Amino acid sequence: MIKVQTEDFDIGALYQQIIASENNPLGYGAVITFVGKVRDFNQEQTVSALSLEHYPGMTEKVLNEISQQAMQRWPIAQPIIIHRVGDLQPGDQIVYIGVASAHRKAAFEACEFLIDYLKTKAPFWKKEKADDGYHWVDARESDQEAASKWATND
Amino acid sequence: MLSIVFFAQTREIIGQGEFSLPFKPEFSSLEAIRSHLASTNDKWDLALTREKLIIAVNQEMSPWDTEIKDGDEVAFFPPVTGG
Numbered sequence: 001m002i003k004v005q006t007e008d009f010d011i012g013a014l015y016q017q018i019i020a021s022e023n024n025p026l027g028y029g030a031v032i033t034f035v036g037k038v039r040d041f042n043q044e045q046t047v048s049a050l051s052l053e054h055y056p057g058m059t060e061k062v063l064n065e066i067s068q069q070a071m072q073r074w075p076i077a078q079p080i081i082i083h084r085v086g087d088l089q090p091g092d093q094i095v096y097i098g099v100a101s102a103h104r105k106a107a108f109e110a111c112e113f114l115i116d117y118l119k120t121k122a123p124f125w126k127k128e129k130a131d132d133g134y135h136w137v138d139a140r141e142s143d144q145e146a147a148s149k150w151a152t153n154d
Numbered sequence: 155m156l157s158i159v160f161f162a163q164t165r166e167i168i169g170q171g172e173f174s175l176p177f178k179p180e181f182s183s184l185e186a187i188r189s190h191l192a193s194t195n196d197k198w199d200l201a202l203t204r205e206k207l208i209i210a211v212n213q214e215m216s217p218w219d220t221e222i223k224d225g226d227e228v229a230f231f232p233p234v235t236g237g
Contacts, residue, residue, distance in 0.1 A: 058213035124236025125162035136163045139233030
């Protein structure tokens with residue numbers, strides 16, 4: 001399930017949704033979830049608000065593609081990816097990724113792959129409000145490096 | 155007709171999010187489209203500096219040598235920062 005929304009999400013309800021999945025009648029031995037939150041600092045500045053823009057249509061397409069790639073690489077159920085857009089405050093939840101598998105290794109790896117690819121391929125942009133006004137957040141080299149370690153030769 | 159779209163800083167500096175550009179044969183090259191748009195004025199030139207600009211053609215990130223056809227949607231934006 002892929003969702004781009006302004007509303008908050010309920011981690012407990014999403015967990016129930018993952019384990020109730022009827023795709024696998026045998027059930028899952030491992031569920032890994034990642035929640036990204038709005039920090040109240042960035043590059044030594046206090047951040048008082050965050051605004052998220054995205055490219056409607058392309059965003060959902062990219063999230064579906066990376067979901068499919070994860071399912072081809074690891075024996076996992078259909079992942080749940082939720083990303084919020086619009087105006088957020090420090091401490092708010094931004095992104096949710098939930099992955100279930102028979103064993104933990106595949107679920108851990110697929111979850112990390114999904115967040116690494118989301119951060120470098122999905123068209124979202126953050127704008128932060130700091131003491132001296134609004135700033136667009138710069139892309140980080142470390143995020144590119146994290147994503148590149150999942151590259152395959154095919 | 156080409157559909158040209160901008161996001162984030164690129165959109166903000168340019169001052170608009172989307173517009174239509176009549177297709178011409180030379181616009182089969184992304185660099186020709188970029189330099190045509192950049193020649194509008196200094197702000198557009200700044201917003202469309204080639205370094206660090208990402209392009210999506212029909213909502214897919216694409217290299218600069220992608221061939222553009224009439225009817226395509228071409229997006230210009232800075233590196234993404236979601237998650």
